Amino acid sequence: MLAFVLRRLGVMVLTALALTFIVFWLTNLPPNLEKLAKSEGSVRMADDAVTSWLERNGHTGPMIYRYGQWLGVVPGWTFTDAAKGTVTGRCFAAGEDPATAARFCGILQGNWGWSTVFKQTVADVLGRSLSLTGWLMLWVMIVMVPTALIIGVLAGMNEGSRTDRVLSTFAIATTATPEYVSGVIFIALFASATAGISPWLAEMGWISGKTLFQGTATSAMDKITFWNFALPVLTIALYGIGYIARMTRASMTEVMTQQYIRTARLKGVRFRDVVFRHALRNALIAPFTVIMLQFPWLLNGVVIVETLFNYKGFGWTLVQAAGNNDIPLLLGCSVVAVFVVLVTQLISDIGYVFLNPRIRLA
Numbered sequence: 001m002l003a004f005v006l007r008r009l010g011v012m013v014l015t016a017l018a019l020t021f022i023v024f025w026l027t028n029l030p031p032n033l034e035k036l037a038k039s040e041g042s043v044r045m046a047d048d049a050v051t052s053w054l055e056r057n058g059h060t061g062p063m064i065y066r067y068g069q070w071l072g073v074v075p076g077w078t079f080t081d082a083a084k085g086t087v088t089g090r091c092f093a094a095g096e097d098p099a100t101a102a103r104f105c106g107i108l109q110g111n112w113g114w115s116t117v118f119k120q121t122v123a124d125v126l127g128r129s130l131s132l133t134g135w136l137m138l139w140v141m142i143v144m145v146p147t148a149l150i151i152g153v154l155a156g157m158n159e160g161s162r163t164d165r166v167l168s169t170f171a172i173a174t175t176a177t178p179e180y181v182s183g184v185i186f187i188a189l190f191a192s193a194t195a196g197i198s199p200w201l202a203e204m205g206w207i208s209g210k211t212l213f214q215g216t217a218t219s220a221m222d223k224i225t226f227w228n229f230a231l232p233v234l235t236i237a238l239y240g241i242g243y244i245a246r247m248t249r250a251s252m253t254e255v256m257t258q259q260y261i262r263t264a265r266l267k268g269v270r271f272r273d274v275v276f277r278h279a280l281r282n283a284l285i286a287p288f289t290v291i292m293l294q295f296p297w298l299l300n301g302v303v304i305v306e307t308l309f310n311y312k313g314f315g316w317t318l319v320q321a322a323g324n325n326d327i328p329l330l331l332g333c334s335v336v337a338v339f340v341v342l343v344t345q346l347i348s349d350i351g352y353v354f355l356n357p358r359i360r361l362a
Helices: 002-027 030-040 047-056 063-071 122-157 162-175 179-190 198-204 226-256 259-266 271-283 285-308 314-323 327-355
Strands: 078-081 086-089
Touching: 002 063, 002 327, 030 047, 030 327, 047 078, 122 162, 122 226, 122 271, 122 285, 122 314, 122 327, 162 226, 179 226, 179 285, 226 271, 226 285, 259 271, 271 285, 285 314, 285 327, 314 327
Parallel strands: none
Antiparallel strands: 078 086
């Protein structure tokens, strides 16, 4: 087991290096750097002024060398302005003594760069946005996973029945509805003062405000309540519920036809005990992988939902960084996304052994 984990960690490191280098190369293409120079300097900068700005800010030189500087395995760049007699660099601010500055100052040393959009360090921006998205992902998983497992188990236990057909139809319908569609529908039904059920409820005197739920989740950044957080949580959870439920139903159906299940039932074991003691644990192996893969998917799902509900978490931050060519912040977001994907895959592989010890890892 230890050897397997060590091998997987080695593969994870190589994969992370490859993926982050690809993102670094794409974000540091000449057109992007030229756009960055003009946004930070002046949109009317001439070509020689753009080149001079890029030299002063360490955006010249071989791509692999600049990637090493950003990563923190190559000494940071320095630039000496002979005309002004000043020295600037990646590892020290203007006016500081270069002799006392650190040689390496990249991601590995905790220097994630400076966000050109938010005018803060990338670490601070990501820390704030990830904390907000963390609450959203937590409540989505609390709602999504138990609901999906219950639907899948009930459908798998009653294969071919009316219950199975109804639950399967619901699962397919939710999976076929993307977040940007279900989110708009929920806002129109529950958070509109002119449409949906809110005007009717207000007319009947059942709600004090104009709408039942809030159409934005901006206030949830300060204080989460059921009324300002329910719609974004339900929007994300609804799509994942159908996917996990269908996988659970297929796995449960297969397990219920196994010989040991038939033997237990022939021995007179109660059907409930057969399901919970014998079938459910083996049936959860495949859904466990799907559940773990929901974490990387949630990072993509929140991009749409957080923008739709104006919730300034990781997804909203990623949209702002991409729309404003904030290269350091885009690179920071890529590191977070790669880390989440690789770690969740490692946890899912290790979880196989605990769900079914008979599984052998080659």
